Amino acid sequence: MITPETFRALRSLSGLTQLALAYKAGVSPTSIAEFELGRRDIRLGTLEKLFCVMGVSATFRMGDTIIGERSPISNMGFVLVH
Numbered sequence: 457m458i459t460p461e462t463f464r465a466l467r468s469l470s471g472l473t474q475l476a477l478a479y480k481a482g483v484s485p486t487s488i489a490e491f492e493l494g495r496r497d498i499r500l501g502t503l504e505k506l507f508c509v510m511g512v513s514a515t516f517r518m519g520d521t522i523i524g525e526r527s528p529i530s531n532m533g534f535v536l537v538h
Contacts, residue, residue, distance in 0.1 A: 458503065460494045467492075470510035481505045 458466075467477055467488075474492070478485040483502055490496040498506075
């Protein structure tokens with residue numbers, strides 16, 4: 457499962473606020489905020505919706521390590537795709 461810190465970094469890199477991400481994914485902004493603060497877990501189905509909206513690669517979702525040449529956070533092992 458993804459850590460709140462990694463999720464927050466992905467959201468930030470995608471250029472979305474918590475509110476915008478919640479709206480586009482059809483989830484509550486409170487759910488995103490509480491997950492990023494480590495106060496709650498997030499369901500796999502919801503996480504997949506959020507990843508899709510953020511443009512996170514399917515390979516990252518499966519847990520593979522990918523280092524993108526142009527990824528500003530390539531040392532974290534994921535890339536964003538749009």
